[in-house]
Amino acid sequence: MSTTTLSRKDQIEQSATALFKSRGYAATSMRDLATELGLEAASLYSHIKSKEEILQRICFRMANEFFEGLEQAEKTLGNSKEKLEAAIKSHLTVLTKQPAASAVFQNEWKHLSEPFLSDFLKLRNDYENHFRQIIKAGNASGEFTISDEKMATLMLLSSLNFVHTWYKPEGNLTPEQISETLCNMLLNGIVSGQKSQKTIPQEDLKQSIHQN
Amino acid sequence: MSTTTLSRKDQIEQSATALFKSRGYAATSMRDLATELGLEAASLYSHIKSKEEILQRICFRMANEFFEGLEQAEKTLGNSKEKLEAAIKSHLTVLTKQPAASAVFQNEWKHLSEPFLSDFLKLRNDYENHFRQIIKAGNASGEFTISDEKMATLMLLSSLNFVHTWYKPEGNLTPEQISETLCNMLLNGIVSGQKSQKTIPQEDLKQSIHQN
DNA sequence: CGCTCTTGCTAACGAACGTTAGGTTGTTTA
């Protein structure tokens, strides 16, 4: 249903997202994209202004989605740990709902031209700072004992952002299970982490982390 | 010293590594690379066979370095936790000693052509499996209580592999401090992690995780 | 001295790139 009601422009964006993820922005030609959609390269320009416009739409749309989720999570009542958990889960929700677009968001933003590049980096930096503030607050209240707030933030986001390299929507692991397990590992550690309540079947993940 | 004794081919590889990291392989032209070295694009072909040969050399050299480090780490005497720690530290040593080449290794391998691509993926998969085996052994001996070995492995490597996005050799954080802190966070968790012995100054990391 | 090797040059190749111009078709709207 959602597929049929998609405007041509959105269809282009969708195909482009898949191609940009698997081949990279620079290595994807407009002719590649056109072929994927069953038309000629020149025809794309009835719907879009330029190749980069597609990338801009993907990057800034995802930036907005991540941000909106985070703002919701920050409204969570409770202590810092619960806020951090909510933020992590929100991030993973966006990421698992749109894994391809997330991958493009993560890996291809560097091909944005100015002033879009600067705008994008500002957004990303803001997002990171929001996470850091949560950690900082938890440290201040004595809830956390994190020796290096900045590194903790970076490690946290790194772990989350790599999920798109191995997450497969058709796999057996639900986004909720991933959230649960990952959240537990990150907060409590791999080694000393408590077992999660639900038992998660072991054969859910593909053997490889490779991005194909 | 090491710069002056570098063969022309190695100089090309070095410049290419920096360019591939910052712009990506596909978006880096041979003319870009030549300009960086102060010569004409055609002149590069006195030293290399093709653009891809450079990428191959970077990717497989790094694969070897990661593997050699891991094999050393696996010889570590002691329990699984100590072995895992040694493996993590070895990985971070390679990564911090050659951050640019590591970034290329992580992000640009997809532009390898067959049969190099398959060879490369096999190596990466093997590497990942070695990590998983360590975790598995720790679980079996009762040392770890990791509910999802595969996800733990992926999360572990993801955290490590993203270090190149924020590590700056000229920063105040030494590779050893990074190893120490990261190892502690990963194994014991961000929240409940013990403070590391050494106090680490807070202003060492740049504000941003962006890859410039 | 003469030979070879290294290192670089200029010129140019065919292919692929993003994009534009201008035209055709079929559908919707006044």
Added chain:
DNA sequence: TAAACAACCTAACGTTCGTTAGCAAGAGCG
């Protein structure tokens, strides 16, 4: 029914791409 629009086409543009051919200057060595 006529006008307007959406969607797509062919043809082609100027540019850049990776790469090759052929040549020249200098260094090291017999």
